[in-house]
Amino acid sequence: MWGDLSIALVCSAISLDCLSKLHHCYLIDLKLYILSADKIDSHVLSSIIDFTIRIDCGGSSNFTNEFNQTWIADQFYTGGIKVQLPDQQKFKFSQEKTLRSFPITGGKKNCYEVGVPNGVYYVRMFFVYDNYDNETHAPSFDVSIEGTVVFSWGSEAWTEDNIKFGAYSDVFTPIEDSVATICFYSIGTDSPLVGALELVQVDPNCYNKVLHENILLVNYGRFTGGSSSFGAGMSKETDITGRAWDTDLDFTQSAANRVVLTTDQGIKNANRAPNYFPMYLYQRAHTLSYEDTLEFLLPIDPKLDYMLWFHFAEIDPKISASRQRVFDIVVSGKIVFHNVDIYKEVGNYAVYDLQFTARNLTNATLSVKLVPHTGAPLISGLENYALLPKEVPTDPIDGTKYMHSL
Incomplete structure (x- = not known):
């Protein structure tokens, strides 16, 4: 079984193009991540050159x-x-x-x-x-x-x-x-x-290759549905891309009836190219103690457009069939995803991600709601990036x- 392979190279081994720009010769960690076969399907097994x-x-x-x-x-x-x-x-x-x-x-x-x-x-x-x-x-x-x-x-x-x-x-x-x-x-x-x-x-x-389009992604909120923050340099539960994930408590009004689900079971399709969202993200989820709307309020600059990434995995053992947890995703008062049914799409203990770009905004706060049809809504994490032209x-x-x- 493949494991993580770490290689340390002295700067003299770096390409001449890069070397010509360096001011000092120093030791750089150049890590070749080959994800283990139990975490990633063979057809997406790949390496990341991580400078x-x-x-x-x-x-x-x-x-x-x-x-x-x-x-x-x-x-x-x-x-x-x-x-x-x-x-x-x-x-x-x-x-x-x-x-x-x-x-x-x-x-x-x-x-x-x-x-x-x-x-x-x-x-x-x-x-x-x-x-x-x-x-x-x-x-x-x-x-x-x-x-x-x-x-x-x-x-x-x-x-x-x-x-x-x-x-x-x-x-x-x-x-x-x-x-x-x-x-x-x-x-x-x-x-x-x-x-x-x-x-x-x-x-x-x-x-989604948006960075090929002369765009920078500025983090306006990246959070986990879990009880505590985690990520690179912040906890033992890391993220190989360097990201850190805040707790969502600063973004939600539902703390009183907040329920955090956790599992140690593996999550199918976590750590996959090209985003490599960590498995730990999907092993935690924010839901509610009863059927109600789950709302997040995200501070923004309305002059910009925003890319929202929604992260889900059905980790509740009580959910064993489709139509047991169904909800809409509403952004700024508009339904952007209707009848979201995680189990129907991927089953349990599997990654389900959705992406939406919010444009033409007028308020300094972006409202994101998960509105239930059946059962309480659930979310593993959410990212909100401003699309900033170069x-x-x-x-x-x-x-x-x-x-x-x-």
């Missing part, structure tokens, strides 16, 4: 964390200074305890320029202020990836929790020039900052919508 680099911004040494992730000391920056946060004990992970600050004396724009193979990447960053400079003023700044502004940190984005404990934000983006360029732009005289930077190469055909000189995305607090 991954994780930079501990402001950090002075390399380390490997409890999840066997390798982080490298701060490098590939064009300016700025290292900062040790004053109250490090309150931060759970090592990469959160330092940051790189870009004082205005070094110019309005500073960047990280990281040599990478061309492809599609999951890019995640960690931001925290924690009054490191004793100015009691969290800085305002914009962040761009490959020339497109994706995050805007201002007074609304800097909630009290974000200031004290930090927040992660992430994007899927194509990189076509062998260099990942992430830039920070000062607003006024403020000093931009960043605490951690991760780049994980993913399957180029992920998410290199569009428009206003930065409102930073309050997608900052995921710890």
Whole structure:
């Protein structure tokens, strides 16, 4: 039976195209994942060349964390200074305890320029202020990836929790020039900052190949129906594409009658190309204690369109036939999927995913409802991505919508 095969290569073994862009020669984990035969059908058994680099911004040494992730000391920056946060004990992970600050004396724009193979990447960053400079003023700044502004940190984005404990934000983006360029732009005289930077190469055909269309996918909410968050670098239940999954409690009004189902049984068709949604996602589900509507409220910027991915698996042992759990999916008051019957479509303990793109929105909150016909609705997870065109000189995305607090 095939297992995970991990290969570590020195940068001299990387293609000349990539090597010519690298500023330093360093050890990179190049992992060839060959998924085990009991997790994936033979006709989709495939390998992922996963170029991954994780930079501990402001950090002075390399380390490997409890999840066997390798982080490298701060490098590939064009300016700025290292900062040790004053109250490090309150931060759970090592990469959160330092940051790189870009004082205005070094110019309005500073960047990280990281040599990478061309492809599609999951890019995640960690931001925290924690009054490191004793100015009691969290800085305002914009962040761009490959020339497109994706995050805007201002007074609304800097909630009290974000200031004290930090927040992660992430994007899927194509990189076509062998260099990942992430830039920070000062607003006024403020000093931009960043605490951690991760780049994980993913399957180029992920998410319906939308990233082939000069589109970036900005995370506006990715959550599990389970009781706790999980994912890469956050728990032992990982996600090979680098994603982290929040609990859905911040998005739903149904906490009072919320029921979480769990199973250890294998889920058919999990971990499949090109999205490789993890099996653990489908081994947890949010349902209700009685037949009622399950609603999620997702903060958005209505100027943009959104790609919604719904994740289901029927893991309730009481459901043993079709028509025992049937519901509609309603987005912004419109039925987008009628008579969803997971068991009828795939049986039990099997992946069932649906995708919908919401356009022409007018409200700053996107309502998603699962409206029952028979039985209580059920969901394993939901993803909501803004479809952000590349290199569009428009206003930065409102930073309050997608900052995921710890």
